[in-house]
Amino acid sequence: MEIIESIILILSLLIIANIVSHYFVSIPPSLLQIAAGILAALFIHVKIYVDTEWFLLAFIAPILFNDGNNFPKRELWKLKGPILGNAIILVIISTVVGGVFVKWLIPQLPWAVAFTLVAVLSPTDPIAVESIAKKAHIPDKLMHLINGESLINDASGLICFKYGVAATVTGAFSLKNATVDFFYISIFGALVGGLMIWIFNGIRLYLINQGVDDSILHAIIQIIIPFIIYYVADDILGVSGVVAVVIAGILNISSSRNMSTFTPEIRLVTSRTWDLVVYMLNGIVFVLLGIEIPFAMEELVHNDNINTFWATILAFIIWIMLVVIRFLWSYIYSTFSNNGDGKIKLWSKARFDDCLMSGISGVRGAVTMVGVLSIPMTIKGGGAFPSRTLLLFIASAVIIFSLLGATFLIPILTKNSAPVAYRGSTFGADAEDLDDDDEPAPIALTQNEASRVILEKTIKKLRSEMDDGDTAVYSSVIAEYLYDLRNLGIQANNPVKTRQISKRRVRGKKDAELWDICFNCELDAVEELYDNQEISDESYDLAVRKIARYKKEIVHRSYNQTFEFFYSYFRRSYLQIKHIIYRSVNSDEIKQINQDTIKISIAGAKKALAKLQELNKSDHEDVDDNLIYIFQRHYEDRLELLQGKYRGRSPQFNSERMNLEIKALSYRRAFVQDMLEQGKISKSTANELRQNINYSEEVINIDVD
Incomplete structure (x- = not known):
């Protein structure tokens, strides 16, 4: 009962504070x-x-998993050098130099405790700075x-x-053993995280493949994964x-990456559920911090030889020390790493300002608080943990x-202002509330039939505007709607199997015939x-085998669905790992094969496009025009990508496509209202539509964020 009362109290304080x-x-x-x-x-x-x-398990696991899940790998790959430098080397330097400095400031503090304090202050919280960045013009590279x-x-x-806590608790520390153990638990921890998230991703994809698309169920699965x-990893495997x-968060299938397999509802519910979880966990940590501070001050006065005022001064000095160490590291690193012309410029006002901003932006947050609150009360032999209250207060x-x-x-540095937020401090707006209390009226169309009509009207509307806008943008959005239209048709013919249809899989005889022609x-x-010549x-053999495999798997496939899913999932994973290893050990050879592969892909796409255009112009009854259009967009996108003209990944293209998608959704809303007013659908069906x-609109907003 005491636990329940404590949870209710903390949540109440969190709600009041927010x-x-x-x-x-x-x-x-x-x-x-x-303050609360x-x-x-x-x-x-x-x-x-x-x-x-339980504190580490309950807070560290979900917070770090969520951070990894939202990690923008592509954007940050260019900064892998400074990122690793700041995240590993700077942490070690700060721990060593800062530990010595803290020991000098507080002589009565044991060495292990001094290093423990600085180590727990190393993790930074970027969300506080992100909230400022939108208005304060912080450089994107720094963010x-x-x-x-x-x-x-x-x-x-x-x-x-x-390791600092362990050394304090046991009274023993070996640098050699700690170094070996550090690499051992880190490497195997990464392997365990990668293997387990691979299993969980496979389970989630298989559930979707089998038609289990309950959004609440998938959100719950996502939440329990990090725990x-x-x-x-920690308790069973050590x-x-x-x-x-x-690592699991980085490799997880998230809403910000390619999740076309999952429905918009699953993506939205999962994302919002994570917002809620991180929002509460982050708030609980800071409420707990506020609860602990008065008791830490009281115990500090009675049990330590440092009064509260002097402890506050020490904390301020330690923060200044961390800012200075971070500033000096950033300035030295940028001085010697940004010399592409071979000249080293020791002084630069712009670099000084950027590095000073980098030093100040090292805000400590939830992870630091979780760590310090997890410091044990006692050490080996039953004695109290040395100066625990002082560490907590500082x-x-x-x-x-x-x-x-x-x-x-x-x-001040950016001559602008904006409020600050931590992890989970902002919460997205909920979807529009829908009123479906009214009794359903007699209807002429089911929801599936109405959806088909709306999609057809939206496609027609977009095609009518196509000449006035960017053809590539319109074609891309229209192709997506044609996919959805085909999915509805197949679901109507197979009401038992209502799962979402993958664009890369064959679902009918006509699809297979057209794929065969293209291959x-x-x-x-x-x-x-x-x-x-x-x-x-080797490139010829690889290409022929690849096409033969596609024809077998796509055109002439005869596997049952379960076997096919796991075979495909295992094969994709194997090929990804093989590609990474092969590329690292045979860079010259793989470079030549990649060049040949590009030639083959371009030539194959051109041949297939010519044949599709021929089919489109000829009179044919066995192939659907929309199906040919979809295949044409597939090969046109491939050509644009391979020839360096693929605008689908440029910020301008993405922005224009997002605007058009939102515009298309507004058309769909208008068509829903028209059908409702005409009595073709009931109000409950209109609300469902x-x-x-x-959901689709929220997913667009999530992906943009």
């Missing part, structure tokens, strides 16, 4: 959450004891660096913290659960100083290139 934050937008919500905890401790005398093991760094330094900082992975959940104060520093100093064209193109023997449109 309501107040809406009226005082200039004050960071996290500070108000801390302090007031509860002072006036209600609330005291909550935290168990180390990408902060995002990537925060993910990895959470893992490296917490591992260093774990299971952390528990298995490797790093922190690294495991980070860590809390450093978090507050770093938050206030970013709040006031970054806007034969690609094969002819390969033969011509080989006869003209434009490709190597609008809800699906709302």
